[in-house]
Amino acid sequence: MVQVTVDPLSRIEGHYRINTEVDGNGVITDAQSNGTVFRGFERFLQNHDPRDAALMTMRICGVCPVCHSIAASNALDELFGVADQVPKDALVMRNIHQGMNFLASHAAHVYVLFGPDLANPAYHDILTQYGDTGNAVWDELSGRFMPLINHSNGTHYPAGSSYLGALREFRRLHEGISLVAGKMPHSVLQNVGGVVYSPTVADIQQLGVYLSQTLKFVESFTLGVPLETWLENTYRASSPERAVNFVVEHLQELVDNSLTNNDFSHSTGWGDAPLFAAFGSELVGETLLGLPVSLKLDRSGGYEDPNTIGFLSYGVFFKPEQGDGYDPTSPAEDRVIPSGYMDGNLQPEKFDHTKISENITHAFYIDEEADRPPWNGLTVPEDDPDEIDYTRGSESRYSWIKAPHYDGTPCEVGPISRLLIMEEPLITGLANAFEENGYSPVNNYTRMLARMHEILLLIPEIMTWIVEDLTPNAKVAVHTELSMARNSEGMGLWEAPRGALGHWVASGSNSMTTLYQAVVPSTWNLAPRNAQGIPSPVEQALIGTKISAAENALGVDYSNPLGILHTARSYDPCLACAIHTIDKTEKNPDRIIRVV
Template sequence: MVQVTVDPLSRIEGHYRVNTEVDADGVITDAQSSGLVFRGFERLLQKHDPRDAALMTMRICGVCPVCHSIAAANALDDLFGVADQVPKDALVMRNIHQGMNLIASHAVHIYVLWGPDLANPAYRDILTQYGDVGNAVWGELVGRFAPLVNQYNGTTYPAGSSYLGAIRELRRLHVGISLIAGKMPHSVLQHVGGVVYSPNFGDIQKLEAYVSETAKFVETSTLGVSPGTWIENTYRASSPQKAVNFVLERLQELLDNSLSNNDFSHSSGWGDVPLFAAFGSELIGEKLLGLPISMKMEHAGVYTDPDKIGFLSYGLFFKPEKGEGYDPTSPADSRVIPSGYMNGHLELEKFDYRKISESTAHALYIDEERDRPPWNGITVPEDNPDEIDYTRGSESRYSWSKAPHYGGIPCEVGPLARLLIMGEPLVTGLVRIFEENGYFPLNNYTRMIARMQEILVVMPELLKWISQDLEPDARVAVHTDLSMAKNSEGMGLWEAPRGALGHWITTGSDSMVTLYQAVVPSTWNLGPRNSQGIPSPVEQALIGTKISAAENALGVDYSNPLGILHTARSYDPCFACAVHTIDKTGKHSNSTIKIL
């Protein structure tokens, strides 16, 4: 048995360690997922004016601050008793704010945080064994996804074209957010009872132009066809089978035109999604399309025990047609992307927030109760240095991240969970076709396709909110005053790009905060084991995964553990959300610390 530890896992948001045990065949047999820094935002908010929460909690993360500000604003709407009065245009503004950030965040993950692993030299050594086809595909991978600093064997390679293009689009979307929200990151738009700015007609035209320009990048680089064509035949397909057939037929058409001249370039229609869709999967590429080689990504990051995993969505984006106000419990029919829980057998159930709990059994916190619901949560860190040790294995405490679970079951959250729960045709169809062909249906390949597809799901909705649903110079807030928050409690359920995000708040007789708890996506996906000893989603996904590229195609290489890198990064880890530091010097009380 060999211990392989990646510490820190780079190219993610925050500080994160993955420890694994690997057998002689190069298969991971055990894993511990460790957040490396204490999170203290819940303590920072104690004794604060609750209205500070929408601004302060954004500082949890610089990549997805928008979702925290909206989750906090939703919690404040509930706390102040005005959730049923929030103006329609304020809800549309929250949709637009989140929609632009979601597309930007997904693009960063796909191209900048996860995509560079496709340019790992292990794939060069695998692909180029297969002659001209392999050489051409490798040239495309490194030419599109290579990072800014990319050197091996003494050769420096330029950054990939798609990598650089995604960064340009990130900037464009951030400019759009800044137009309506003051700045990005850490916007100042969200507030209890609505938002603080109503865009004028000129702002709306500019927003539409920014998103339309990003759609051009999606057409030329990401898809190779117009987003409208792709959406009509996948997201709006009449059945999951028709959505999958469209993609397979598109890939076959591209191959028919390219195999004779080994041209897999953007100019030949090979967008980044089709290239990954064809060569990322053994089933799709080798068995269904007859390719000689693939990266076999569906074998990694799977769940082998359906009784120990679930999929959770709190629901995302308000439906403008419902008009003023919303239900803080997020019933499935109230959001564009619905709330729901799907068990490991892919059976859908109604979402019930009362089933959410967090365990500290394997986390570095002091609590006589090993499980607590977030509305009764506490955050007391372990303060004995002798007890803080990440090397004691799975039976110990090894993470500053708590372990959320839903009815006792750890849940994957994020694009794959959301699109499965909403029944999105392409992702649903791919999951079915993997299962029908004897593969585990939830894996690194379907997880990444879901993130790519969700951009296409959100983009037409975003354009509709901007061009049709948002009224210029509209009413965007209701009156509130601090007395309305006296001895109250609130819950804000929302979805970050990375998954389910909940904020819970309680106030005292002076209307100041007495409890604040944030249960964030990377706590769900990348926490430690729970109080029943069930591994978190990423731990389950790592166990059974082969350590090296393409199912150890070149043999076992402990020094280049692509199985760990692909799997852990497929969840888009954001440990800036999951863990944080606070002042321990005693020089500042909880009531005076400010984050500006």
């Protein structure tokens, strides 16, 4: 048995490590997800004016601050008793603010945080065994996804074209957000009762220009076909089977046109999503399309026991046609992307926020009650440095992340959960196809394809909010004053790009904050075990995964653990959000293998 630790794991928002045990066949047999920093946002919001939360909680994360400001504002709307009065145009502004951040965050993850692993040197060694076709595919992967500075085997590779293009779009979307929200990150738009700025006609026109320019990148680089063609045959397909058939037939046409001359370039229609869709999956690429090789990402990052995993969405984006106000409990019919829960067998249930709780059995917190709902949450950090040790294994406490669960079940949150719960045809069809063929329906391949696909279906929604639903110079807030928050409670249920995000707040007789709890996406996905010893989603996904590239195609390589990198990074980990003292004890020794 070999211990393999990746520390830090994420390329951004760090303080996160994965520790695994790997057997002699290169299969991960155990995993611990270690959050390694205590931040304390839930504590220093106490005794503050609750209105500070909309601005302060944005500092939890610089990649997705918008979702925190909206979740906080939603919680304050209920705390102040005005959720049913928030003007329609304020809700549309929240949609646009969040929607553009969704696009930017997803682009950053697909192209900058996950994508560079597709250009890992191991794939060069695997693909080039397959002659001209393999060489051509490697040239595309490296030419699109290489990061800014990359040297491999003495060769310097320039940054990938798609990587650089995504950075430009990330900046463009941030400029668009800044136009109406003051700045980005850490905008100043959201507030209790609505937003603080009503856009002008010129603002609305400029927002449309920003989004149109992003659409050009999506059609040219991401898709390779017009967006409307893609959506008409996937998102708006009449059945999941039709959506999957369209994608497979489209990929087959690309393959038939390319295998003779081994040209898989953007100019021949191979957008980044089709390239990933064809060569990322054993089932799609090798079995259905007859390709000689794939990255086999559908073989890793899945769930072996459907009884120990669920899929959760709180719902996101208000429906403008419903007018002013909203229900803080987020009924499924009230949001564009609905709330809901699915068990591990993909059976849907109605969402019930009272089933959410957090467990600290394996986390570095002190509480005589190991399990608490957010309304009664407590965040007291362990203060004995001898107790803060990440090396004691799965039976110990080993993380600063709490372990949320829904009715006792750990849940994956994020794009694939949202799209499965809303019964989006393509992702539903793919999940069904993988399950029918003996694969886990949710795996590294389907998880990443869902994130790419969500970018595509959101663009026309955002454009509609901008062009049709937003009224210039409209009323965008209702009056509030501090006394309205006296002895009250509020809950803000929302979705970050990474998944389900909830803020809970309570106030006392002086209207000051007495409780603040944030249960965030990476807390759900990257938690330690719960009281029953059930591993978190990422831990379950790692156990059973092979450590090296393409199912150990080149043998077991503990020094290049792509199985860990792909799996953990497929959740878009954001540890700044997930954990609420840096270890100065120097007690924690180096692992047998450490990847930095």
